[in-house]
Amino acid sequence: MANITKADVEYVAGLAQLTLDEATKERLVAEMGDILGYMDKLNELDTTGVEPMMHVLEMSNVFRDDVVTPSLPRETALMNAPKTDGEYFLVPRILDTE
Amino acid sequence: MSNTWYEKTAHEIRDAVRAGDVSAAEVTESCLDRIAAVDGQLKAFIDVWNDAARAQAAQVDAKIKNGEDPGPLAGVPIGLKDVLCTKQGTTTCCSQILKGYRSPFDATAVERLADAGAVFVGKLNMDEFAMGSSTENSSLQTTKNPWNLECVPGGSSGGSAAAVAGHECAITLGSDTGGSIRQPAACCGCVGLKPTYGRVSRFGLVAFASSLDQIGPFTKDVEDCALVLNAICGRDLRDSTSADLPVPDFTQALKGDVSGMKLGMPKEYFTDALGAEMREKIDTAIKVLEGQGAEIVEVSLPHTDYAVATYYIICTAEASANLARFDGVRYGYRAPGVTNVDELYRKTKTEGYGPEVRRRIMLGTYVLSSGYYDAYYLKAQKVRSLIQRDFNEAFERCDAIVTPTAPTPAFKIGEKSSDPLEMYLSDIYTISVNLAGLPGMSLPCGLTASGLPAGLQIIAKPFDEETLLRVAYTYEQNRGFELAMPAALRAQ
Numbered sequence: 001m002a003n004i005t006k007a008d009v010e011y012v013a014g015l016a017q018l019t020l021d022e023a024t025k026e027r028l029v030a031e032m033g034d035i036l037g038y039m040d041k042l043n044e045l046d047t048t049g050v051e052p053m054m055h056v057l058e059m060s061n062v063f064r065d066d067v068v069t070p071s072l073p074r075e076t077a078l079m080n081a082p083k084t085d086g087e088y089f090l091v092p093r094i095l096d097t098e
Numbered sequence: 099m100s101n102t103w104y105e106k107t108a109h110e111i112r113d114a115v116r117a118g119d120v121s122a123a124e125v126t127e128s129c130l131d132r133i134a135a136v137d138g139q140l141k142a143f144i145d146v147w148n149d150a151a152r153a154q155a156a157q158v159d160a161k162i163k164n165g166e167d168p169g170p171l172a173g174v175p176i177g178l179k180d181v182l183c184t185k186q187g188t189t190t191c192c193s194q195i196l197k198g199y200r201s202p203f204d205a206t207a208v209e210r211l212a213d214a215g216a217v218f219v220g221k222l223n224m225d226e227f228a229m230g231s232s233t234e235n236s237s238l239q240t241t242k243n244p245w246n247l248e249c250v251p252g253g254s255s256g257g258s259a260a261a262v263a264g265h266e267c268a269i270t271l272g273s274d275t276g277g278s279i280r281q282p283a284a285c286c287g288c289v290g291l292k293p294t295y296g297r298v299s300r301f302g303l304v305a306f307a308s309s310l311d312q313i314g315p316f317t318k319d320v321e322d323c324a325l326v327l328n329a330i331c332g333r334d335l336r337d338s339t340s341a342d343l344p345v346p347d348f349t350q351a352l353k354g355d356v357s358g359m360k361l362g363m364p365k366e367y368f369t370d371a372l373g374a375e376m377r378e379k380i381d382t383a384i385k386v387l388e389g390q391g392a393e394i395v396e397v398s399l400p401h402t403d404y405a406v407a408t409y410y411i412i413c414t415a416e417a418s419a420n421l422a423r424f425d426g427v428r429y430g431y432r433a434p435g436v437t438n439v440d441e442l443y444r445k446t447k448t449e450g451y452g453p454e455v456r457r458r459i460m461l462g463t464y465v466l467s468s469g470y471y472d473a474y475y476l477k478a479q480k481v482r483s484l485i486q487r488d489f490n491e492a493f494e495r496c497d498a499i500v501t502p503t504a505p506t507p508a509f510k511i512g513e514k515s516s517d518p519l520e521m522y523l524s525d526i527y528t529i530s531v532n533l534a535g536l537p538g539m540s541l542p543c544g545l546t547a548s549g550l551p552a553g554l555q556i557i558a559k560p561f562d563e564e565t566l567l568r569v570a571y572t573y574e575q576n577r578g579f580e581l582a583m584p585a586a587l588r589a590q
Contacts, residue, residue: 016463039407052479056535062338080429
């Protein structure tokens with residue numbers, strides 16, 4: 001049984017950039033404990049010497065000729081932007097400056 | 099007055115349109131009328147493209163008038179799961195974080211269907227970001243099962259399944275990461291096919307778990323599945339994982355003959371976990387194939403019991419990486435009233451995602467995090483190799499594998515929505531197929547005593563969709579029953 005604490009949930013939420021309220025945290029402590037506990041089932045298997053599957057198809061790198069092709073026009077690329085000045089995506093200030 | 103072209107299969111519509119017996123416009127009106135009549139109950143569609151569909155149908159009719167080839171799917175009305183990017187309308191994955199998003203391009207599969215003469219009638223409901231097995235995780239609406247309006251249609255492509263089963267259009271496209279085409283097809287009594295990983299370009303398919311996702315059709319019969327595969331399969335330079343292999347004419351596989359073929363029954367799929375009534379339906383279906391000359395052999399997939407755990411580690415890990423792109427900067431929802439960029443990310447994601455998506459991002463982030471990566475993610479990738487090896491060994495003894503698609507028929511709305519782990523276990527028979535990258539298909543194999551469809555799953559070797567279709571077509575031609583129109587939707 002995976003032992004998931006509230007501190008674990010808060011740490012992972014930080015990594016995932018989520019802000020969770022107290023009730024959600026409590027629920028996730030229980031649910032993640034249950035689900036990760038179920039996943040611990042894999043420890044029953046001895047996987048010594050088994051290669052991890054990196055890709056389901058036997059593929060190597062896929063190359064194409066390095067030819068310039070048209071890209072999206074700027075106005076199309078910006079058409080879904082929540083905020084734009086017509087040239088760039090605008091976001092709130094990133095660096096704190098005086 | 100209203101005609102009944104909406105009840106027809108795609109090949110019937112295509113033949114009639116090409117022969118000039120009906121116009122694409124008439125067929126389109128029939129489906130749009132049908133959607134208007136029944137979708138208030140079913141709630142399969144989240145957006146109906148009345149005007150765009152009429153315009154597309156007019157183009158097909160103009161081609162015929164001008165003596166041009168209108169294409170192998172001429173005038174066939176098709177609905178699209180909202181996970182597929184379309185220039186028409188919006189593409190939201192039924193998530194608030196993508197509300198109002200307009201794609202600047204069409205998915206390759208959509209583009210190829212349009213080139214084949216299809217008429218798109220709208221976008222279909224789904225579990226948010228395709229995460230779920232009941233379509234209850236949509237942030238927009240709850241789709242009903244056409245056979246019993248109190249039951250779920252399955253998921254995540256529940257809208258796609260309900261639309262075909264409810265005869266709102268001839269064909270729909272869905273996506274299948276762990277069973278999201280086959281399980282709802284089984285629940286709703288239609289044909290659903292997940293092609294081999296790499297068979298269909300994923301360009302324009304909003305990514306959930308990139309090593310597992312694949313686009314595929316829902317249809318009323320097996321022949322229509324072959325028609326869709328003919329149109330959508332094949333290499334695409336915009337998806338480097340699309341396989342550079344020749345695409346056969348899949349209609350050539352519709353032979354109605356399985357004599358001399360070996361069909362494997364994996365003993366791990368036929369345990370007490372399978373309800374007695376479902377077991378009986380599957381046994382009866384397998385007997386039909388045996389009666390057509392197939393030899394039934396027992397095979398073993400010894401790591402079946404580990405598939406759900408493996409799948410939910412890998413798919414949540416990949417989802418947590420894929421969904422990191424929705425940050426409120428370039429498109430989609432942006433939380434209001436934020437003062438710095440860190441707060442922008444946090445508030446946007448927290449407010450934009452529903453509970454199941456947040457849960458999977460949390461699980462995926464956990465299994466990839468420092469200290470747990472080896473124990474969960476790397477371990478799961480090793481077990482994934484073992485699961486693939488099981489199938490390779492089983493296919494040394496048989497040409498295709500036959501199993502149930504789901505352990506139970508469609509369950510009641512609300513029945514499993516409070517227990518995520520129980521919901522995950524409803525994918526038990528479908529997810530191994532994605533982990534091993536194989537093609538799989540679900541076919542209706544009768545109704546239970548309570549009037550709900552049961553599904554037979556067929557699994558074949560990689561890139562052997564022809565064997566899937568051959569077995570499926572033989573079963574369909576000899577199954578000895580017709581699926582009637584669901585009672586709730588008759589005489590609308």
